[in-house]
């Protein structure tokens with residue numbers, strides 16, 4: 215069966231462009247659901263203690279938060295079918311509170327499941343080939359990928375076959391279920407990095423080798439959390455046939471030397487930082503040379519089988535330009551703005567990639583109601599071969615829309631409150647759940663995002679400001695990626711109050727950098743003011759088309775710090 | 789017995805649905821106003837001991853003492869903003885959590 219199964223394709227607009235479970239996967243997931251049902255039953259009967267049950271619960275993506283449990287559902291490499299999206303909407307209605315939260319790890323979180331219902335939810339997920347395995351615990355987590363995989367104009371190779379290949383290798387790898395700490399892998403295959411590969415434990419970029427053959431540039435030791443690091447190149451070119459063996463070697467070195475004594479030092483980034491890249495590289499290469507590589511020999515046939523699932527959908531042959539699009543833009547300025555901001559170049563003539571923002575003015579970043587999920591599913595079937603993507607920016611992508619259909623799609627999205635034209639702009643804010651839901655939080659993050667979003671709601675002003683990523687975390691764990699926000703906001707507690715540190719100059723892309731602290735924390739109601747001052751300063755200083763991050767890099771920390779100092783003189787608590 | 793710096797109540801999460809619960813005179817309450825208040829370390833230890841029993845009985849998880857202030861009518865209100873959140877629900881969704889139920893029924897119990 216291929217991704218665009220002819221049987222499925224025979225039904226108009228309902229292909230399934232994703233990896234389909236084989237019998238082995240199906241049996242595995244079913245078994246896990248049955249196992250967890252039994253574990254929940256025993257827990258509710260009192261046959262097991264929380265200590266005994268907790269690891270099982272986490273292995274199945276179930277956390278305990280401030281007001282309820284939370285279930286984290288994996289969306290491997292961010293690809294979803296319309297059918298899967300509808301099933302998520304149904305789950306939200308039947309067992310949760312009518313909405314879901316799309317996260318920076320290409321997951322969906324349900325915030326209100328009851329323990330007793332979770333086995334039924336997992337079963338409903340399994341029906342549509344989804345699960346919550348490896349979304350928690352010290353294992354190799356859900357492998358993430360560029361959300362424009364397979365369609366980006368700047369792509370060399372679709373990274374999803376690699377991601378799926380790695381998922382299969384890591385899923386059942388018993389040795390790696392109990393790593394010193396969780397382990398995150400991201401894969402990208404394009405010139406531009408949209409998967410933040412440099413802030414993952416391992417980042418892979420599919421690149422061409424000396425003979426033009428596909429292989430990988432391998433980064434290691436990136437990560438956020440309390441000590442952020444930008445990943446370093448451990449291997450400039452890794453031939454494809456060595457992929458599993460080489461990653462195995464990295465994992466073994468990590469497993470051997472990674473610190474288990476201190477949870478905060480247990481990530482591979484600390485090992486790389488403390489041991490030094492050259493030493494780690496030497497260890498990895500030595501392990502790679504010495505190990506028995508037979509079990510990890512590249513199975514080209516299997517790779518090709520997986521790759522076939524991601525074959526392109528049956529595109530029509532179309533002219534590169536669309537008259538219909540041009541005239542709709544002329545007639546409707548709101549649509550023209552959407553087309554300018556939320557639409558990206560597709561590799562096939564006549565098609566476009568549409569990013570649907572889940573950041574309406576004053577909204578909760580990443581939240582979608584079940585009704586909106588159904589609209590997105592319908593829209594994808596009507597206009598995009600039934601396929602959707604989840605981006606780590608907490609937005610939804612329709613990866614193959616005909617340019618001729620963009621206006622009709624926009625109208626459909628607009629009617630559902632899904633046409634905010636702010637993708638990549640200031641109000642396209644990444645925010646973790648923070649203290650509104652998360653039991654680890656030291657401060658709220660969503661209300662800060664909402665205040666900024668309201669303050670900068672004027673879309674014309676946002677376009678004038680240009681690309682600027684604001685990222686907010688509610689504690690030092692950095693789930694909201696604040697370290698790599700051009701403007702990062704970190705919520706902490708100071709003297710019994712919520713207090714917010716602001717960092718500037720973070721960048722998640724290939725030119726990755728970690729943001730620098732601007733100064734002491736400010737109160738919740740001052741964050742939007744401070745950001746406004748920073749933005750005004752940038753606008754007054756920028757040269758030509760300079761992006762915020764470039765102006766920051768040119769002017770440096772001290773000049774920007776003055777802004778906060780001036781703000782302080784006006785009465786801010788800093 | 790040593791007086792506590794602040795009075796305390798015992799908070800936990802319901803094993804079945806994860807909702808925040810407060811230990812009262814006759815068991816767990818969903819409304820913090822019904823929580824039993826410990827004023828000295830002996831009373832606090834007694835609450836904790838009951839909490840341990842409740843964990844052992846598999847009714848609750850994640851049990852801890854939280855500082856409170858007392859209202860004019862003697863009912864406790866958490867002092868820290870984290871627990872202030874827990875007695876209501878997400879501040880960004882007043883339609884969800886305990887606050888929603890309180891708004892609907894006029895009674896948070």
Ligand code: HEM
Pocket residue numbers: 277278279284316317318319323395396398413436437438439440477481645646647652653654691692693694695
């Ligand atoms: C119950 C809620 C959550 C818990 C308990 C939790 C826990 C944690 C912890 C403990 C860390 C630090 C890990 C380390 O440095 O070793 C972390 C990091 C992270 N989490 Fe979460 N998190 C939660 C929600 C989320 C959400 C909603 C997202 C996505 C929006 C997310 C994505 C991430 C990311 C991207 C990182 C940092 C990247 C890295 O691993 O270096 N988490 N989380």
Ligand code: SF4
Pocket residue numbers: 646647648649652653654655656687688689690691692693694
């Ligand atoms: S950053 Fe902290 S507050 Fe935010 S989701 Fe992660 S653990 Fe929770």
